Amino acid sequence: MKKKPIIRYVTIAAFLMLPLGAVYLYKKQSEKTQNEDSYEVGDENLDEIVDGIHVRTGLVAADGLQEVITNCTTCHSSKLIVQNRMGKEQWNATIRWMQETQGLWDLGDNQKIIVDYLTTNYPVFKKGRRAALRDIEWYTLDSD
Numbered sequence: 118m119k120k121k122p123i124i125r126y127v128t129i130a131a132f133l134m135l136p137l138g139a140v141y142l143y144k145k146q147s148e149k150t151q152n153e154d155s156y157e158v159g160d161e162n163l164d165e166i167v168d169g170i171h172v173r174t175g176l177v178a179a180d181g182l183q184e185v186i187t188n189c190t191t192c193h194s195s196k197l198i199v200q201n202r203m204g205k206e207q208w209n210a211t212i213r214w215m216q217e218t219q220g221l222w223d224l225g226d227n228q229k230i231i232v233d234y235l236t237t238n239y240p241v242f243k244k245g246r247r248a249a250l251r252d253i254e255w256y257t258l259d260s261d
């Protein structure tokens with residue numbers, strides 16, 4: 118019977134703490150969202166160029182970079198571009214293929230700028246594959 122008032126005080130205290138807890142959680146949450154925002158929108162580092170490479174996309178910083186970023190990195194990663202070495206004809210064919218089957222828009226004057234950028238900065242590898250093997254001593258597999 119004597120303990121009852123204490124329990125009452127504790128209960129009241131607990132209820133008084135509730136809003137504090139809520140405010141704390143709310144603040145924490147909004148700080149978190151603010152931090153996330155600062156990585157995405159309005160970050161000047163998005164167009165940072167280090168050692169001639171556009172950091173965000175990994176593309177070579179050269180004439181036509183902006184056109185390539187605008188037109189070629191919305192549907193897929195720029196890695197897909199960097200990994201493909203093609204000549205002018207092949208690039209035009211690839212672009213036509215994407216236009217006919219993947220919904221790539223008409224690039225207009227930018228097509229020449231983009232293809233020039235690609236063939237200049239990502240030229241076809243001199244050796245696409247290893248040289249053919251020569252002077253091999255073949256041996257027969259016994260099958261018994």
Ligand code: HEC
Binds near residue numbers: 188201211215
């Ligand atoms: C409208 C969407 C879209 C746009 C914009 C786009 N592509 Fe693609 N592209 C695709 C799709 C879809 C594929 C197939 C992806 C896959 O196979 O995973 C593809 C594939 C590729 C490939 C690989 C082709 C192959 O034979 O494997 C290359 C290279 C490429 N795109 C380059 C570009 C370039 C350069 C541009 C800018 C002119 C561009 N893409 C813009 C949709 C697009």
